[in-house]
Amino acid sequence: MLRHATTMVWMFLMLATIATTWWLSKDGFAPQVGTVAIFAIAALKVRLVLLHFMELRSAPLPWRLVFEAWVLLATAAIVGIYLSTPPVTAA
Amino acid sequence: MMAAVRGGNDAARRLPGVEGVWVFVAADMVFFALLFVSFMLGRQDAAAVFEASRQTLDVNFGGINTLILLTSSWCVVLAVEAVKRNALDRVPQFIAGAFVLGVAFMVSKALEYGAKIKAGITMLSNDFYMYYFTLTGIHLLHVFAGNILLIVLWNKARARQFSKDHCVVLECGATYWHMVDLLWILLFPLLYLLR
Numbered sequence: 001m002l003r004h005a006t007t008m009v010w011m012f013l014m015l016a017t018i019a020t021t022w023w024l025s026k027d028g029f030a031p032q033v034g035t036v037a038i039f040a041i042a043a044l045k046v047r048l049v050l051l052h053f054m055e056l057r058s059a060p061l062p063w064r065l066v067f068e069a070w071v072l073l074a075t076a077a078i079v080g081i082y083l084s085t086p087p088v089t090a091a
Numbered sequence: 092m093m094a095a096v097r098g099g100n101d102a103a104r105r106l107p108g109v110e111g112v113w114v115f116v117a118a119d120m121v122f123f124a125l126l127f128v129s130f131m132l133g134r135q136d137a138a139a140v141f142e143a144s145r146q147t148l149d150v151n152f153g154g155i156n157t158l159i160l161l162t163s164s165w166c167v168v169l170a171v172e173a174v175k176r177n178a179l180d181r182v183p184q185f186i187a188g189a190f191v192l193g194v195a196f197m198v199s200k201a202l203e204y205g206a207k208i209k210a211g212i213t214m215l216s217n218d219f220y221m222y223y224f225t226l227t228g229i230h231l232l233h234v235f236a237g238n239i240l241l242i243v244l245w246n247k248a249r250a251r252q253f254s255k256d257h258c259v260v261l262e263c264g265a266t267y268w269h270m271v272d273l274l275w276i277l278l279f280p281l282l283y284l285l286r
Contacts, residue, residue: 010165021154031286038280049273053168054266059106074124081131088142
C-alpha cells in the first residue's frame with residue numbers, strides 16, 4: 001500500500017516534469033503564462049517530495065509548516081520578482 | 092482540549108532520522124533560496140542578457156537531469172520502505188539504483204559543462220553564466236556528497252545493519268538526498284525555463 005502510494009507520486013512527478021520541460025516552456029505559451037505555470041507546478045512537485053518522499057506528511061506539524069512555508073516563500077519571491085521585471089521583448 | 096488533542100497527535104507523529112539533519116537541511120535550503128532571489132534580482136538588472144544567455148542552455152539536459160534525480164530519490168524511498176517491511180534483500184538493490192542515477196546526473200552535468208566550455212562560455216562570460224556555473228556547481232557538490240553517502244549506505248545495507256527499528260542513519264541519508272532532488276526541482280526552471 002505504502003509502496004504503491006509513493007510510486008504514484010513518483011509517476012506524477014515524472015509526468016509533471018515532462019509537461020513543464022517539453023511543453024509549457026514552448027513558444028506556444030505566452031512567456032508570463034508559461035513561466036508562472038511552470039513555477040506553480042515546480043512548487044507542487046517540491047511539496048510532494050517534502051510530504052511523501054521526506055515523510056513530512058506524518059511529521060510533527062511545526063516541522064511540516066516550516067518546510068511548507070519555505071516552498072511558498074521561495075516560489076513567491078521568484079514569481080514576484082519575475083512579474084515585477086519588465087518582459088524581455090523578442091529579439 | 093485543543094492542547095490535549097494536539098499532544099496526542101504529536102506523539103504519533105514522527106520526524107524521520109534525527110532533528111540535527113533537518114536543521115542542516117533547512118539551513119541549506121534557506122541558503123539556496125537566497126541564491127534564487129539573488130539570481131532573480133540580477134536578472135531584473137539585465138533581463139535581455141539573461142534571456143539571450145538562457146536560450147543557449149540545453150533544456151534537454153536540464154529536463155533529463157530532473158527525471159534522473161526524481162527517480163534516484165524514489166529509489167531511496169523504496170529502500171526505506173523495504174527496510175520497514177523487513178525486505179532486507181532489496182535494500183542494497185534500491186540504494187545501488189539511486190547511486191547509479193546519481194552518477195548519471197554527474198556525467199550528464201560534465202557533458203553539459205564540457206559543451207559550454209568548448210563553446211567558449213565560462214563563469215566570466217556574463218552575470219547569467221556566473222550564476223549558472225555557481226548555482227549548478229554548488230548543487231553538483233551536493234550531488235557528489237550524496238553519492239558518497241549512498242556508497243556508505245549501500246555498504247551498511249549489504250552488511251544488514253539496517254532493520255525496522257534501526258534505520259535512523261538510512262533515514263538521515265534519505266532526507267539529505269531528497270533535499271538535493273527538491274533543490275534541483277526549483278533550480279532547473281529558474282535557470283533553463285524562466286523566460
